[in-house]
Amino acid sequence: MMLKINNIFIISLIAVTLFSCASVKETTDTKDLSYLYNPLKNPIHPGYQVYNTGDETTELTIKFFNNDLFFSEANPEGIPKAALAMVYRLYDMSQGRVAVDTGIYNISIRKQNRKRQYTYTITMKAPAGSKYEVELLIKDLIRNTRIQAHIPFDKTSRLSSSNFKFRGHFNKIYLFNPVLRDNEFINLVYRYNTDSIYIKYFKPDLNIPPPPAMLIPEKSINTEPDEIVALAFSDTLPLMFPKRGIYMCSPDSSLLKGFTFFNFGNEFPGMSEPETMIDPLIYLSNKERIEEMKNSDRVKLALDEFWLEITGNIERSRELIRIYYSRVLYANYFFSSHKEGWRTDRGMMYVIYGPPDKVYKTPDGERWGYMKKQVKKGWGIRYRIKDDYLYFNFRKRENPFTNNDYALLRSESITTYWEQAIRTWKSGIAFRLDNPSGI
DSSP states (O other): OHHHHHHHHHHHHHHHHHHHHOOOOOOOOTTOOGGGGOTTTOOOOOEEEEEEOSSSEEEEEEEEEGGGSOOBOOSTTOSOEEEEEEEEEEEEGGGTSEEEEEEEEEEEEEOOTTOOEEEEEEEEEOOTTSEEEEEEEEEETTTTEEEEEEEEEEOSOTTSGGGEEEEETTTOOEEOOOBOOTTOOEEEEESSOOSEEEEEEEOOOOOOOOOTTOOOOOOOOOOSOSEEEEEEOOTTOOBOOOSSEEEEEESOSSSSOSEEEEEOOTTTTSOOSHHHHSGGGGGTSOHHHHHHHHTOSSHHHHHHHHHHHHHSSHHHHHHHHHHHHHHHHHHHHHHOSSSOGGGSHHHHHHHHHOSOSEEEEETTEEEEEEEOOOEEEEETTEEEEEOOEEEEEEEEOOOTTOSOOEEEOOOSSSOOOHHHHHHHHHTTOOOOSSOOOOO
């Protein structure tokens, strides 16, 4: 009997102790979209295409990759199916973000052997004369995961990019990514009739953003084409863009409006050749060292020596290289605008600081938060964990080539931890603001 009483007493004491020592966390932040930029948190990576089908309607086509979907046989037919729910809301941005259309769709996608992608098209009511933004929510009903997207398009001009779409020249499959390779042939489809198309070529923008606390005048985007080529137009005309740079296609030679293609090199969005892997090291080095490595007789050896100087051993170098260039790859994937993603303000922050812990989006920009080391607040054995964040703000810029251009709002008054981040990388550790203790 005494043994039973003692056991009850011990169990009760443990329960009280666990309760009194429990930390209290904040509730879920429903406005946080950081999962969009974190590949570990986001299993779905759709492609989007907007095309104005008429003066009153616009089509939004969503492309799902086979590997992103989760197929289950737990259905009456017993065949592999993916189950998705999509909700869209269309806003008229010319009237101050007024909701003008909405829709809800439940989608069942049956798995087909050897099929790499699936598409679904939504027709929206979008009268001509306004600029719009689609807010799209996609939920995987089986995995209970979701992704949100904000997709702008323009119906104020016949030259708006949403009046164009493109497809492969040989297979006639419509494409979603305007980043093309040297030898890739495509057909451009234009909603209106035109006899001619003008291809305006711009050299690649190789500028690198300065550190976040450095205040310098914002560099303007080059809007003077280096070359203009006129072609007789048809939607079966094979087009190919053979060198790196920006290619704007437009039926008007005098206006900087139309549909833009990009050639960032055949390795994009990844990097595997030493000659291209050197450039992103500018954030950890200086121009003189970068040029020295690029002009070396043995570029691969120069690159290897750079990382060995940082880490001191081969295995650690391999791991640090994997992390650094993974960040470069995802920066290219998420943030490419008129230049490669790693060269943009958001890309720079992503490469050096890593994926943000908080992301808040508005029509005018984004706000990123990086979690600092957690602080325990309270007394005795009872405490509360307080999350503190370092925030960076990005302003969406008007850009004739893309809707994905954001500029960092720099300030000398905020503590950015940039120098600490660079020192951490140079000591052989991948930087994270929340207590970096190793790779």
